[in-house]
Amino acid sequence: xxxxxxxxxxxxxxxxxxxxxxxxxxxxxxxxxxxxxxxxxxxxxxxxxxxxxxxxxxxxxxxxxxxxxxxxxxxxxxxxxxxxxxxxxxxxxxxxxxxxxxxxxxxxxxxxxxxxxxxxxxxxxxxxxxxxxxxxxxxxxxxxxxxxxxxxxxxxxxxxxxxxxxxxxxx
Numbered sequence: 001x002x003x004x005x006x007x008x009x010x011x012x013x014x015x016x017x018x019x020x021x022x023x024x025x026x027x028x029x030x031x032x033x034x035x036x037x038x039x040x041x042x043x044x045x046x047x048x049x050x051x052x053x054x055x056x057x058x059x060x061x062x063x064x065x066x067x068x069x070x071x072x073x074x075x076x077x078x079x080x081x082x083x084x085x086x087x088x089x090x091x092x093x094x095x096x097x098x099x100x101x102x103x104x105x106x107x108x109x110x111x112x113x114x115x116x117x118x119x120x121x122x123x124x125x126x127x128x129x130x131x132x133x134x135x136x137x138x139x140x141x142x143x144x145x146x147x148x149x150x151x152x153x154x155x156x157x158x159x160x161x162x163x164x165x166x167x168x169x170x171x
Contacts, residue, residue, distance in 0.1 A: 008160075010153060025108050027150045029108075030147075032100065032113075032114035033061050035142050038138070038141065039097060042090040052079040052082065053080040055079070056073075056102035060073045063105040075102075076102045077098070077101065077102020080102055097117035109157075112157055112165055119168040123168075136171045143155070
């Protein structure tokens with residue numbers, strides 16, 4: 001479970017009664033896509049013939065550019081998550097990160113799911129004994145990628161939802 005039981009209005013678009021602007025929604029989607037793409041090789045090295053996670057990342061970026069509908073981006077995210085289901089470890093987490101990124105077009109709060117699964121992928125893909133350090137490096141890398149316009153929003157979201165996101169945001 002990565003979503004709170006009660007939606008945070010900061011992650012609900014203005015047209016749906018929240019406070020999230022479209023430009024900030026787009027920034028969240030692009031950041032989530034970057035987080036997922038950063039660990040995508042962990043999936044692609046295990047499943048080189050399966051394009052679904054990469055397509056989810058491409059679709060959410062296309063949604064930001066206005067080239068892909070929200071429905072298509074969300075569906076691509078679902079397909080990426082389906083690619084994860086039969087896997088274990090780093091490959092599974094990396095595919096889930098891509099799926100969560102694709103879902104940001106529909107529900108902005110999935111941005112943290114993409115980041116959390118990417119951290120889990122980095123931890124699982126590290127050599128024995130180096131998982132925690134790899135997770136902290138990934139978390140710091142993600143924070144370095146945050147655009148200034150959404151930085152405080154995401155950092156606060158990490159603080160609020162860290163417990164339901166496997167406590168991965170301690171970096």
